[in-house]
Amino acid sequence: MDLSVNLAPHHKVELRLRNPVMTGSGTSSNGVELAKHYDVEQLGALVSKGTTLRPRRGNPTPRTVETPAGMINSIGFQNIGVNALIQQVAPIWEQWTVPAIVNIMGDTLEEYGLLAARLDGIPGVAGLEVNISCPNVEVGGLEFGQDPELAVDVVREVARNTSLPYLVKLTPSVADIRPVAEAVALAGAHALTVSNTIPALAIDVKRRRPALANVFGGLSGPAVKPIALRNVYLAASVVDIPVVASGGIMSGEDALEFIMAGATAVQVGTATFLDPEAPWRIVRELTAWCETEGVARLDDVRGAARRRD
Amino acid sequence: MRSFDAEVVDTDRLYGSTHILWFRPRPLMDRARPGQFAMAYCGEGADPLLGRAMSVHRLREGRDGREFSFLFDVTGRGTEWLSRRRAGDSVRLVGPLGRGFEPRARVQRMLLVGGGIGVAPLVWLADELAAEGREVTLVLGGRGEPQIFPPHLLPPAVEVVVTTEDGSLGERGRVTAPFERLLPWCDQAFACGPDPMFEALYRVARDSGLRKPVQGLLEARMACGVGICYSCAVFPRRGGVKLVCTDGPMFDLRDLY
Ligand SMILES: Cc1cc2nc3c(=O)[nH]c(=O)nc-3n(C[C@H](O)[C@H](O)[C@H](O)COP(=O)(O)O)c2cc1C
Ligand code: FES
Numbered sequence: 158m159d160l161s162v163n164l165a166p167h168h169k170v171e172l173r174l175r176n177p178v179m180t181g182s183g184t185s186s187n188g189v190e191l192a193k194h195y196d197v198e199q200l201g202a203l204v205s206k207g208t209t210l211r212p213r214r215g216n217p218t219p220r221t222v223e224t225p226a227g228m229i230n231s232i233g234f235q236n237i238g239v240n241a242l243i244q245q246v247a248p249i250w251e252q253w254t255v256p257a258i259v260n261i262m263g264d265t266l267e268e269y270g271l272l273a274a275r276l277d278g279i280p281g282v283a284g285l286e287v288n289i290s291c292p293n294v295e296v297g298g299l300e301f302g303q304d305p306e307l308a309v310d311v312v313r314e315v316a317r318n319t320s321l322p323y324l325v326k327l328t329p330s331v332a333d334i335r336p337v338a339e340a341v342a343l344a345g346a347h348a349l350t351v352s353n354t355i356p357a358l359a360i361d362v363k364r365r366r367p368a369l370a371n372v373f374g375g376l377s378g379p380a381v382k383p384i385a386l387r388n389v390y391l392a393a394s395v396v397d398i399p400v401v402a403s404g405g406i407m408s409g410e411d412a413l414e415f416i417m418a419g420a421t422a423v424q425v426g427t428a429t430f431l432d433p434e435a436p437w438r439i440v441r442e443l444t445a446w447c448e449t450e451g452v453a454r455l456d457d458v459r460g461a462a463r464r465r466d
Numbered sequence: 467m468r469s470f471d472a473e474v475v476d477t478d479r480l481y482g483s484t485h486i487l488w489f490r491p492r493p494l495m496d497r498a499r500p501g502q503f504a505m506a507y508c509g510e511g512a513d514p515l516l517g518r519a520m521s522v523h524r525l526r527e528g529r530d531g532r533e534f535s536f537l538f539d540v541t542g543r544g545t546e547w548l549s550r551r552r553a554g555d556s557v558r559l560v561g562p563l564g565r566g567f568e569p570r571a572r573v574q575r576m577l578l579v580g581g582g583i584g585v586a587p588l589v590w591l592a593d594e595l596a597a598e599g600r601e602v603t604l605v606l607g608g609r610g611e612p613q614i615f616p617p618h619l620l621p622p623a624v625e626v627v628v629t630t631e632d633g634s635l636g637e638r639g640r641v642t643a644p645f646e647r648l649l650p651w652c653d654q655a656f657a658c659g660p661d662p663m664f665e666a667l668y669r670v671a672r673d674s675g676l677r678k679p680v681q682g683l684l685e686a687r688m689a690c691g692v693g694i695c696y697s698c699a700v701f702p703r704r705g706g707v708k709l710v711c712t713d714g715p716m717f718d719l720r721d722l723y
Contacts, residue, residue, distance in 0.1 A: 186694045190712070194467040206696075214699075214707045219687045221697040226513040228689060235696045235707060379512045407512060430516060430690040431507060432469045433560065 158447055159454050162201070162421050164284070164399050165322035165347035172256060172284045172322040172347065174201035174422060177455060178412065178440045181403050181426030182207055182260035182286060182326070183232065185436075187246045191429075192253075195437055201422060202256045204286055205242065209261075210268050210275075212238035222359045222368040227380030227405075228427060229357045231371035234262060239275050247281035256283030258324070261315075262291050269311050273318035284321050287311060287346075290328035290353040302328035305340035312344040324401060326350035327392070329381075334388045335395045342396040350401045350424065351392045355381055378427040379405045386418055390463065393419025407435070409442025416455060417462035467563070467692055468494060471556040475533060477549075480619075482612030484539050484583065485549045486523065487557070491531030495562060498522050498534070500591035501683050501716050504561025505691040506536065508544035517560065518544040519688045519711070521587035521658075537586040537615075563691050564715050567591055567681055569600075573653035578604040579641050579667065581659025585615045587683055588658055596621040603627065603648055607641035607659070610634040642666045649674050657719075658683040668719040680719045686710035 160176040179202040185191050188203040197203065215235025222229050237245070242259065250257035259276055263269040269287065276282050289302035289311050301307045308325070315323055325341045327334060329352040338349055354375025359368040367373075385404025393400045399421035406412055407428040415423050428435040452458055472495075476488040489495075495504075505517030523537035540546050551557060569576065569591075576595050580588045585606055595602045603625045608614045611634040617626040627644045628636025637643065641659070645667055649655065655678055657667055664682045671680050686698035693712035700708050702722050708714065 183696075184694060186696075190693045214701065215696060217701075218697075218699055220699065221516075221687055221689045221695065223514060223516050226515060228515055230689070230695070230697065232696045235699065378515055427515070430695055431512075432558075433467050433690070433692050433694070434469055 158444070158452075160444065160447070162399070162455070164324065164401065164422060167398060168322045168347045170320065170322050174256060176201045176440055176443070177416070177422035178436055178443065179258075179401065179422055179424045180204050180429065180436055181424035182288065184426040184429050187242070188257065189246065189249055191433060195434060197253055197255050199440055200255055200436055201440075202258055202283070203250075204424065205246070205257065205259045206236050207234050207260045207262045207288055208236050208239050208242050208272070209234055210239055210263070210271055212236065212241065217370040219369055220371075222374070224357070224359055224376065225380060227376050227378035229359055229369060229374035229376050230354065231369045231374035233371065239272055243275065243279050247279050249281070251281030257281060258284045258286050260286040260288055260326070262288045264291075265293070265295055266310055266314050270314040270318045273315040273321075273323075277319040277321060282321065285315065285319065285323040286350055287315050287323055287325045288353070289325060290330070300328050300330060302337060303331055305337045308337050309340050309344040312341055312346050316345050322347045324348040324350050326403070327352050327388075329353060329355050329384060329388055334391050338392040339395045342398050346398060348399040348401055348421070349392055349396065350403055351389045352385055352404060355384060377404070379407055381405045382411060386414060389415055389420050390418040393460065394463070406439070407431075409439050409446055412439055412443055413446060413458070414462075416459055419460045419463055421459065467560060469558060469560045470494060472559050474551045474553055474555045474557065475528065476553060477551060480537065481614070481616050484537060486535050486537050487548060487551060488526070488533050488535045489557070491528060491533055495522070495534045496532060498562035499566040500594055501566025501587050502562040502564050503691070503715065504559045504563060505688070506544075506548060507558040508547040514543050514547070516689050517691060518548070519691055521683070522562065522590060523586045524590045524593065537583070537589070539583050560691060564711055565713070567656050567683070567716055569595060570654055575601045575652045576603070577645070577648050577652035577655040578602060579607075579645050579655065579657040579659070580604065580615070581607045581641055581663040582609075582613055584657070584659030584663070584683070586658070588656065589615065589620065591656060592624050593621060596623045603652070605629065605641050605644045605648070640666070642670055646670045646674070649676060649678055652678060654678070655680040656683075657681070660685070664719060665723060668723040671719065681716050682719050682722070684710050684715045684717060686715070
C-alpha cells in the first residue's frame with residue numbers, strides 16, 4: 158500500500174510525505190515535545206508553530222476557552238522567533254527524515270519576504286506554510302487572505318525570496334473561498350491549506366465579560382469540520398495544486414471525508430490536545446481502512462465524493 | 467505522556483461539595499510525584515472537548531497495587547461528569563504530567579498552605595513528608611467549614627491549622643496570617659490555591675526578609691497539558707513567558723513575582 162503524497166508536484170523541489178497526515182500549526186509546538194514520546198518518522202509531515210520575525214510573548218490569559226464540541230483560542234502568536242527557530246529547532250529537525258514545514262506569519266508584506274529569505278536553504282526546513290489569516294497592519298487590519306490581490310502580493314513576495322516548496326494557508330473568513338484559492342494558485346503557490354480557525358466569541362456570564370482576554374479568538378475542533386469540509390470541496394474545484402485540509406479532523410474517518418472531498422493531505426490540530434497521540438492514531442486508522450477496503454493508493458478515493466460534472 | 471483508560475474503584479462526596487475519585491493502579495501513575503497532574507477527559511465523544519487538569523490527590527495501597535485519586539469541586543460540565551462516575555466506570559487520562567513539588571533533602575520543618583481545593587495535591591505531599599519523619603504543618607483555608615478538608619483524614623503527625631473567612635471553623639481570616647506566623651519556624655514552604663493567594667504569600671515571604679523558599683503549584687487555563695498549545699502562559703515579572711503545564715505547575719514564587 159502506498160499512502161505517500163507530493164505536496165509540490167509543480168515545483169522542482171518535491172515535498173514528499175510518506176503518508177497524508179500532518180500536524181497543524183500551533184497545535185504541536187515545534188514537534189520536539191511530541192518526538193520525545195512518539196516516533197515522528199511515522200507522520201507525513203510536521204508543521205511548526207506560527208513563526209514571526211521577532212520572538213513574541215503572545216496575548217494575556219485566558220487564551221483558550223472550551224465551546225460546544227470546540228474551542229476558541231487567542232494565543233497571539235507566542236513563538237521564539239525565526240532566528241531562534243533556525244538555531245535551536247532546525248538542527249533537531251535535520252536529524253529527522255520526516256519533513257518539517259515552517260508556518261510563517263508577517264505583519265507586513267515585507268516581513269513575509271524576510272521570513273522566507275531567512276528560512277531558504279536552512280538544513281532541516283523542508284518547506285513553508287504561509288499563514289495569510291492575519292491582519293495586515295498596513296491596511297487597517299483586513300486579513301491578507303480576505304483579499305485576493307493582497308493574497309497574491311504575499312505569494313509573490315514569498316516566491317521571490319525562497320526556493321522552498323510552500324503552502325498557502327487560506328482563511329475561512331470570506332464569503333466564497335474560490336476567488337482567493339484560484340488567485341493564489343495562479344500566482345504560483347505549490348499547495349493550499351484549507352483552512353484556519355473561524356473568528357468567534359465566548360462570553361463568561363458569571364464575570365460579565367468575554368471569556369478570552371483578547372475578546373475574540375479562533376474556533377477550532379469538531380465544531381468547524383463541516384465548514385472546513387465545504388471549503389476544501391470548493392477550493393479543490395478551482396485549483397489543480399494539492400489542497401491540504403485543516404479543521405476538526407479527529408479520526409481516520411474524518412480524514413477520509415476530507416480526502417473524498419478532494420484533499421491531498423490532512424492536518425491534525427485540536428485533536429492533539431485531547432490525545433497527544435492523535436496524529437499517529439489517525440495514520441493507523443487510515444492505513445487500516447485502506448487495508449480493509451482494498452485501497453492500494455489514496456488517489457483511488459481522492460475526490461470520490463465530488464459531484465462529477 | 468500516554469493516554470490510557472483508568473478504572474474507577476471508589477467514589478465519594480468527601481466533604482461539602484468536594485468529591486474524591488479513586489482509580490485502579492496503573493504502572494504509569496506509579497512514576498508520579500506530589501504536585502504532578504493528569505489531564506482527565508470527561509464525557510463521551512467530543513463534548514466536552516478538552517481535558518481537565520487534575521492534581522494527583524493521594525495514593526493508597528489497594529488489592530492490586532497503589533491506587534491513586536483526584537479531589538475536586540464540581541465547577542462545570544467536566545467535573546460534573548466526573549462526579550457521576552461510579553466504580554467500574556473508566557476515565558481516559560493522560561499523565562503523569564508537569565513538574566511537581568521538590569522538597570529539599572536534608573530539611574526538617576515543612577509548611578504547607580492550601581487555599582480551597584488547592585489542598586488536593588498537598589495531602590499527598592503531607593503524607594510523604596510525614597512518612598519520611600519530617601515535621602509537617604498544613605494550613606487549610608476556605609470560605610467556611612464546608613470548604614475545609616477534614617483534618618481527621620490526615621496522618622496524625624501532621625499539625626493542622628484551619629482558617630475560614632466566615633469564622634465557622636478555626637481562625638477567622640485567610641491563610642496569610644498563620645503563614646506569616648509559621649514562616650520563621652519552617653525550612654521550606656509549599657502552597658496551592660488561587661492566584662491572589664500566591665501573590666499574598668509572596669509578599670509576606672518577601673517582607674519577612676527571611677528568604678524562605680516557597681514553592682507554589684499554579685493553576686492555569688490548560689487546553690493540552692503537555693506543552694503544545696501555549697494556553698497556560700504565565701508572565702514572570704522579570705520578563706519572558708513560561709508554560710504552567712511543562713515549566714510548572716510548580717514554580718518558586720520568587721521566580722514569578
Ligand atoms: C491553540 C491553537 C493555536 C494555533 N496556532 C496557529 C498558528 O500559529 N498558525 C496557524 O497557521 N494556525 C494556527 N492554528 C490553527 C490550526 O493550525 C488549525 O488550522 C485549526 O485549528 C483548525 O484545525 P483543528 O480543528 O484540527 O484544530 C492554531 C489553532 C489552535 C487551536
Ligand atoms: S496547556 Fe497547552 S501548553 Fe500548557
